[in-house]
Amino acid sequence: LAGGTLEPVVGDLYPRRPESANIELHSGYIERILGIRMSEAEVVRILEALEFKVATKQEIYQVQVPAHRQDVRIPADLVEELVRIHGYNRLPPTRLADELPPQRENFKLNGVEKVRDLLVGAGLDEVITYSLNSPVDEAKLRLQPDVSQITQIGLLNPLSQERSHLRQTLLVGLLQTARENLRLLSRIQIFEVGSVFLPQEGETLPTEPRRIATLLTGPRQVDAWHPDQATTGYDFYDIKGRLEILLEGLHLQSEISWRQSDSSPYHPGRCACLHLGGEMLGYIGELHPKIRSEFSLPEQPFCVAELDLDLLLNQWQQAHQMHEISGFTPIYEDLAVVVNQDLPVAQVLNEIEQAGRPLLKQTTLFDVYTGEQVAADKKSLAFALTFQANDRTLKDKDVQKIRQKIVCRLEQACDAQLRS
Known part of the structure; x- marks a missing residue:
């Protein structure tokens, strides 16, 4: 259909005749790799069945590799052939002879x-x-x-700019x-x-x-x-x-x-x-x-x-110290103060937490107000405070002392005024 013609095959071309390989295989090497000791007769039988020529002398095998087995060049290749024919399923399961090294976390x-x-x-x-x-x-x-x-x-030689x-x-x-x-x-x-x-x-x-x-x-x-x-x-x-x-x-x-x-x-x-x-x-x-x-x-x-x-x-530390969870009822209160417009909220929050320790468990900012009810250079900050003890139920007089301490701290450190 396409006008093609069939040309006779001249033959395969090789650059040179492949050299025959001779490998020296020790019986101790076989035992060290496989963990079992194979008899001399078993080794010779398997290798000769695979067309290898074998000569033995004092537990050393001189093996001549056939020309068609270009993949066999080192002793480990011969051991692989032995275990392949012997059968992987016939290798006995064993435990590691040495102890595992100490395990360390990364x-x-x-x-x-x-x-x-x-x-x-x-x-x-x-x-x-x-x-x-x-x-x-x-x-x-x-x-x-x-x-x-x-x-x-x-x-020095980038692939692209x-x-x-x-x-x-x-x-x-x-x-x-x-x-x-x-x-x-x-x-x-x-x-x-x-x-x-x-x-x-x-x-x-x-x-x-x-x-x-x-x-x-x-x-x-x-x-x-x-x-x-x-x-x-x-x-x-x-x-x-x-x-x-x-x-x-x-x-x-x-x-x-x-x-x-x-x-x-x-x-x-x-x-x-x-x-x-x-x-x-x-x-x-x-x-x-x-x-x-x-x-x-x-x-x-x-x-x-x-x-x-x-x-x-x-x-960062993987082992974090946890805090005890109290089984006593907390008390919730709100606190609104007026501060300068340019004062960071984080500074006010830090002063509240420092003054309220250890009974002040949580402080949350929930409102920032600027408008007619405060001066032009002022702002109002409203915080939700959570008080709780680990050993008793707090009373109003306990919270009142801490609240007064917080207000005094804010007046001194932040020039704050309690918003009425």
């Missing part, structure tokens, strides 16, 4: 997995981005038009991932755990501290019935809540201090820095509109955070 790995589980439980999806990026993207993140000021470590330097932040990868996925999804909730690479002065290799970064954008509720809920996007407090879930799961929420900040690449006035044990833990906030535009992202809030994972896990 606390570093356990900590990373704990962080992953907590963030997934908070509704975030984990992503893994490239460890290589472009200095142009790093410059965009820092609003630096001069790329030469970026101190990233470059590759987009993957030419080691990253110094996880945020570039998260922003690029969000940009690509927003073409198909309306809401993005992602996080990444990975290393960044920071140059060391006088050293060839960089340090590789681990970071954890998160990103939220899109509507808070995708399938909401009410239109106002469907159009309400994530803001600073949404990502702050996700981090509070993480810190609470690691039992570090009481060790964290939140402070207002205006660091790049965050929006001024919508950014906070976190401190743990007197050290900088990281930043959290809404992405700056200019940086959002540089990465060709849609005009909607992008809430991001990046924390020092090594510092976080160094303070």
Whole structure:
């Protein structure tokens, strides 16, 4: 049909004649590998049945491999042939001769997995981005038009300009991932755990501290019935809540201090820095509109955070000391105070908890008011207080003493006034 013709086969072509292999096999080696002792007659019978030529001398087998068995070249190959014919099912089950080495936990790995589980439980999806990026993207993140000021470590022979330097932040990868996925999804909730690479002065290799970064954008509720809920996007407090879930799961929420900040690449006035044990833990906030535009992202809030994972896990302890659960009835009271407009709520909350110990079990801010009933430079803070003892039922006079102590502490430390 196609005009083809059948050509005679000349023969197979080899570069040279295959060399015959001679292998020396010790009977002790067979016993050490298989755990059983095979008789000389059994070894010779199996090998000769497989077309091997065998000569024995003082428990040493000189085996000549046939030309068609190019896969047999070392003693272990011969042992495999022996056990294959002998039968794996005939090998007796035995226990390990040596004791198991002491088992030690990998606390570093356990900590990373704990962080992953907590963030997934908070509704975030984990992503893994490239460890290589472009200095142009790093410059965009820092609003630096001069790329030469970026101190990233470059590759000698990069495959592309987009993957030419080691990253110094996880945020570039998260922003690029969000940009690509927003073409198909309306809401993005992602996080990444990975290393960044920071140059060391006088050293060839960089340090590789681990970071954890998160990103939220899109509507808070995708399938909401009410239109106002469907159009309400994530803001600073949404990502702050996700981090509070993480810190609470690691039992570090009481060790964290939140402070207002205006660091790049965050929006001024919508950014906070976190401190743990007197050290900088990281930043959290809404992405700056200019940086959002540089990465060709849609005009909607992008809430991001990046924390020092090594510092976080160094303070974390797997064995957490639990507190006794009281079986006595708690007493609930509200407390409203008027303070200066610029006074952080965290400072007021800390003073209340310090003055109310040990009977004050929980303090929750439930209202912040500014308006006609307070001065223009003041604000009203309302707290829900929970008092409880482990050894008795508290009476009103017990709570009244603690409440008065809290009010006096707030008047002295925060210049607060009890709101009538």
